[in-house]
Amino acid sequence: MADYDFDAIQQRWRPVWDQLDLFAAGTGTGERRYLLDMFAYPSGDLHMGHAEAYAYGDAIARYWFHRGYDVLHPIGWDSFGLPAENAAIRRDLNSADWTYANIETQAASFRRYATSVDWRARLHTSDPSYYRWTQWLFLRLFERDLAYRKRSAVNWCPVDQTVLANEQVIAGHCERCGNEVTKRDLTQWFFRITSYADRLLDDMAGLEGHWAARVLTMQRNWIGRSPGAYLDFVAGDTTISVFTTRPDTVFGATFLVLAADSTLAASLCTDALRDEFEAYREQIGHESEIDRMSPERAKTGVFLGVYARHPFSGVRVPIWASDYVLTGYGTGAIMGVPAHDQRDLEFARAFDLPVVPVSADSPDGAGATPADGMRVNSDFLDGLMRDAAIERVVEEAVARGVGRPGVNYRLRDWLVSRQRFWGCPIPIIHCPRCGSVPVPDDQLPVTLPDLRGADLAPKGVSPLAAARDWVEVSCPSCDGPATRDTDTMDTFVDSSWYFLRYCSPAYESGPFDPAAVARWAPVDQYVGGIEHAILHLLYARFFTKVLKDIGLIDFDEPFRSVLNQGQVILNGAAMSKSKGNMVDLAEQIDTYGVDAVRLTMLFAGPPEDDIDWADVSPSGSVRFLTRVLRLAGEVAAPLGTDPAHGDPDLRRITHRLLRTITEQVEQHHFNVAVARTMELTNAARRIGAADPAVREAAEAIAVVLSLFTPYAAEEMWARLGHAPGIARAGWPAIDPSLAAEPTVVCAVQVNGKVRARLEVPADISAAELETLALASPAAQGVTVVRTVVRPPRLVNLVV
Numbered sequence: 062m063a064d065y066d067f068d069a070i071q072q073r074w075r076p077v078w079d080q081l082d083l084f085a086a087g088t089g090t091g092e093r094r095y096l097l098d099m100f101a102y103p104s105g106d107l108h109m110g111h112a113e114a115y116a117y118g119d120a121i122a123r124y125w126f127h128r129g130y131d132v133l134h135p136i137g138w139d140s141f142g143l144p145a146e147n148a149a150i151r152r153d154l155n156s157a158d159w160t161y162a163n164i165e166t167q168a169a170s171f172r173r174y175a176t177s178v179d180w181r182a183r184l185h186t187s188d189p190s191y192y193r194w195t196q197w198l199f200l201r202l203f204e205r206d207l208a209y210r211k212r213s214a215v216n217w218c219p220v221d222q223t224v225l226a227n228e229q230v231i232a233g234h235c236e237r238c239g240n241e242v243t244k245r246d247l248t249q250w251f252f253r254i255t256s257y258a259d260r261l262l263d264d265m266a267g268l269e270g271h272w273a274a275r276v277l278t279m280q281r282n283w284i285g286r287s288p289g290a291y292l293d294f295v296a297g298d299t300t301i302s303v304f305t306t307r308p309d310t311v312f313g314a315t316f317l318v319l320a321a322d323s324t325l326a327a328s329l330c331t332d333a334l335r336d337e338f339e340a341y342r343e344q345i346g347h348e349s350e351i352d353r354m355s356p357e358r359a360k361t362g363v364f365l366g367v368y369a370r371h372p373f374s375g376v377r378v379p380i381w382a383s384d385y386v387l388t389g390y391g392t393g394a395i396m397g398v399p400a401h402d403q404r405d406l407e408f409a410r411a412f413d414l415p416v417v418p419v420s421a422d423s424p425d426g427a428g429a430t431p432a433d434g435m436r437v438n439s440d441f442l443d444g445l446m447r448d449a450a451i452e453r454v455v456e457e458a459v460a461r462g463v464g465r466p467g468v469n470y471r472l473r474d475w476l477v478s479r480q481r482f483w484g485c486p487i488p489i490i491h492c493p494r495c496g497s498v499p500v501p502d503d504q505l506p507v508t509l510p511d512l513r514g515a516d517l518a519p520k521g522v523s524p525l526a527a528a529r530d531w532v533e534v535s536c537p538s539c540d541g542p543a544t545r546d547t548d549t550m551d552t553f554v555d556s557s558w559y560f561l562r563y564c565s566p567a568y569e570s571g572p573f574d575p576a577a578v579a580r581w582a583p584v585d586q587y588v589g590g591i592e593h594a595i596l597h598l599l600y601a602r603f604f605t606k607v608l609k610d611i612g613l614i615d616f617d618e619p620f621r622s623v624l625n626q627g628q629v630i631l632n633g634a635a636m637s638k639s640k641g642n643m644v645d646l647a648e649q650i651d652t653y654g655v656d657a658v659r660l661t662m663l664f665a666g667p668p669e670d671d672i673d674w675a676d677v678s679p680s681g682s683v684r685f686l687t688r689v690l691r692l693a694g695e696v697a698a699p700l701g702t703d704p705a706h707g708d709p710d711l712r713r714i715t716h717r718l719l720r721t722i723t724e725q726v727e728q729h730h731f732n733v734a735v736a737r738t739m740e741l742t743n744a745a746r747r748i749g750a751a752d753p754a755v756r757e758a759a760e761a762i763a764v765v766l767s768l769f770t771p772y773a774a775e776e777m778w779a780r781l782g783h784a785p786g787i788a789r790a791g792w793p794a795i796d797p798s799l800a801a802e803p804t805v806v807c808a809v810q811v812n813g814k815v816r817a818r819l820e821v822p823a824d825i826s827a828a829e830l831e832t833l834a835l836a837s838p839a840a841q842g843v844t845v846v847r848t849v850v851r852p853p854r855l856v857n858l859v860v
């Protein structure tokens with residue numbers, strides 16, 4: 062590899078670039094563009110996943126720089142959070158020291174990786190100068206009743222000893238440690254994201270085509286809007302409202318089921334059945350929501366000993382309690398329609414309850430039917446089809462005062478308090494007289510107490526509670542003795558607004574400078590992992606809408622376009638420390654160089670796909686880079702030579718491939734762009750090095766490669782006689798006449814006689830040419846028995 066000493070090349074150009082300060086925001090002359098990479102958790106050095114994501118983000122930003130856009134490409138760290146805290150506890154280090162040491166390690170790796178970021182636009186969410194504004198924003202939500210405290214059953218991780226948001230519970234297990242999550246009754250802080258459910262859904266229409274379809278679907282399902290109705294059943298002096306998406310089946314309701322863990326069930330249960338009820342409640346206390354929703358489980362439940370009156374027929378229906386009805390959804394009460402709901406049917410069979418079909422769809426015998434036929438056994442609904450019946454029954458319910466239309470969401474309010482140390486303190490003071498009192502804005506930030514030496518092991522209450530001097534304060538409102546809230550915020554709060562702070566990271570009069578945000582935001586292109594498809598993206602969208610309503614910004618959606626890259630895996634499996642199948646990024650870079658690692662990632666396939674590191678060839682990338690560097694060194698036509706007299710074929714290839722490469726880069730098909738660049742390199746190496754067309758091709762290759770392999774590209778640029786700074790050299794101009802696809806005339810024969818002529822691309826495939834020929838006038842009105850296709854100039858139809 063005599064031609065390619067990547068270490069020397071890396072060392073040569075890094076200091077030169079620092080000096081040139083190539084990527085400062087505000088230095089482009091064109092339209093402004095904001096490229097955002099999801100920021101990193103500083104829980105160690107950069108890994109392969111980072112390298113992949115940043116390779117894509119960097120290619121896009123660098124392309125924009127070449128295009129002359131005014132680019133903001135910032136960098137920062139999501140530096141609060143459990144991983145840092147747990148690591149700190151394990152290693153007996155201070156969380157802050159540990160975090161900031163990791164940040165410095167990662168920053169050095171980012172510099173070596175040569176990402177095109179503006180280091181001035183740098184932030185860390187754990188800096189008091191940042192979290193001061195996270196707290197300030199919390200208080201704005203508090204003022205608007207969008208942040209509130211509530212006692213409720215919450216997800217509790219017994220290992221991490223903290224509550225978790227619904228979003229952090231994956232199939233009943235803690236997202237962080239993988240342990241089973243239990244329920245606890247605790248008073249916690251919530252953000253009222255449910256008030257934004259409709260807007261979060263509706264505004265997705267504008268993201269269509271710019272966000273991956275699967276991400277939009279995941280968000281829609283997460284929000285889970287179900288239009289339906291509430292219907293009131295009356296038991297004595299208690300009204301039981303049920304939520305149903307199928308009010309048209311109400312005449313088939315033969316029982317009610319209440320969530321067994323609801324207060325309503327407990328209050329309705331008769332004394333005679335109380336012991337049985339309590340035993341059942343005890344039994345289901347440990348079940349996760351996932352288990353309870355599982356359709357496979359046998360139905361269990363208890364009769365409460367009471368009955369309710371049907372809102373339309375007046376018939377008495379028994380009231381049961383079961384675990385398959387969830388407390389947190391709808392009203393926690395359902396009407397059982399066993400003929401048309403499978404879960405209700407299983408319940409009815411288990412407890413011998415009547416099944417009354419109300420739809421004339423052909424029953425399949427075993428299961429409930431979807432009730433899509435004509436209504437029967439349904440009084441005033443008889444004869445109506447589904448949608449008409451829904452409309453009619455809701456009208457009637459409203460008229461009789463026994464129900465109303467209603468919409469339900471799967472989305473729950475966002476639980477934001479955590480009983481952990483390494484997070485943003487909640488800026489609230491609890492006063493026995495005044496209640497929850499906000500810390501006055503001018504006393505922000507509420508900084509974390511120094512807990513050096515304290516026992517940080519999780520105990521179920523925040524370790525901050527142990528810092529008595531910090532906790533005990535006087536009430537800002539009445540001056541009496543009061544205590545600080547000792548919880549910290551979910552780190553997803555920190556990351557819900559960082560893209561705004563990036564526009565003016567040092568701003569001190571507010572969370573962001575309105576002028577800077579007006580200039581840069583919203584983000585044009587966001588790049589990051591699919592694992593954030595729901596949580597982070599939804600929360601950031603929510604924050605954006607709240608800030609718009611507060612009047613701090615004037616747009617509704619934070620990210621115009623999102624690219625979610627796949628993962629780097631090994632031998633078909635996700636890499637993990639516990640499995641011991643990690644590929645170490647630093648090692649790969651030491652072996653192959655930054656450029657070859659980047660190129661390998663970009664060349665592996667479309668960004669959305671996973672990259673199996675066992676299937677790719679970083680040494681192949683090294684060989685390619687060796688070839689291009691040699692090409693640049695061999696170019697003999699002097700700098701500034703007019704390529705007009707160069708080899709016309711190579712010139713056409715250069716401009717045609719450049720056009721394709723440009724299109725592919727714009728569509729983020731970097732693998733195709735790399736393949737075309739390789740093609741161009743091969744074509745250039747076939748012509749004598751003195752030909753001016755070879756210089757033209759080599760320069761184009763260098764600029765294209767500067768998106769992917771910045772060091773090698775800079776080295777080529779130098780070998781080609783240019784001053785350093787290829788990153789801002791400008792995108793090569795494409796000559797449209799040279800780039801035009803060449804066409805040829807194809808004769809279409811019928812039984813050997815020319816009957817039509819077609820103008821077709823010179824590189825047309827046999828299949829395409831056959832299709833064209835069969836659609837041509839020559840093939841009309843005849844029966845073709847055989848075709849002879851000789852692309853691109855001849856097709857013979859045998860009739």
Ligand code: ANZ
Pocket residue numbers: 287304305306307310385386387388389390391392393394395396397398401402431432469
């Ligand atoms: C009667 C009925 C008849 C229903 C029928 C469905 C089919 P989605 O679409 O998810 O919103 N339900 C309501 N609240 C519930 C709770 N807390 N726990 C469990 N199930 C609950 O589902 C709405 C349907 O799920 C509701 O409509 C209700 O059953 C049930 F042929 O009411 B349905």
Ligand code: ZN
Pocket residue numbers: 492493494495496498536537538539540541543
């Ligand atoms: Zn007070």
